[in-house]
Amino acid sequence: EAQVVASGGGSVSDGGSLTLSCTASGFTFDNYGLSWVRQAPGKERERVATISTSGSFIHYDNSVKGRFTISRDNAKKTVYLQMSELKPEDTAMYYCAGATTYGSIWNPAAVEYWGQGTQVTVSS
Numbered sequence: 001e002a003q004v005v006a007s008g009g010g011s012v013s014d015g016g017s018l019t020l021s022c023t024a025s026g027f028t029f030d031n032y033g034l035s036w037v038r039q040a041p042g043k044e045r046e047r048v049a050t051i052s053t054s055g056s057f058i059h060y061d062n063s064v065k066g067r068f069t070i071s072r073d074n075a076k077k078t079v080y081l082q083m084s085e086l087k088p089e090d091t092a093m094y095y096c097a098g099a100t101t102y103g104s105i106w107n108p109a110a111v112e113y114w115g116q117g118t119q120v121t122v123s124s
Contacts, residue, residue, distance in 0.1 A: 009118030022096030
C-alpha cells in the first residue's frame with residue numbers, strides 16, 4: 001500500500017525557520033516528481049515548490065522564492081522543504097504530492113500520491 005507521511009510542521013514566530021519532511025513507501029519514489037502544496041483556511045491549495053526525479057529541475061512559487069528550498073534524497077525516499085524567513089502569510093497546512101508529469105505549470109489533476117499534511121503556523 002502506498003503511503004506518504006509528512007512531518008516537521010509546528011508553530012514559529014515571524015522570521016523563524018522550519019524544515020518539513022515527507023517520506024514515501026509503497027511506490028517507486030525515484031519515478032515521481034515531488035511537490036509541496038499548501039492550503040490556508042478559506043483559500044485554495046497552491047503549489048509552493050516542485051523538484052524533478054533527479055533534482056535537476058526545481059520550480060518555486062514567487063511568494064517563497066529565495067526563502068524556501070526543496071530537495072530530495074531518493075535513497076531515503078524523502079523530500080524536504082527548508083523554510084526560512086517565515087511570514088504569517090505562510091501559515092497553512094502543507095502537503096507533499098507525487099506525480100510522474102510535472103513542470104512549471106501546476107496541474108493538481110496529475111498528482112497520484114498525496115501526503116496527509118503537516119500544519120505550519122507563523123505568528124507575528
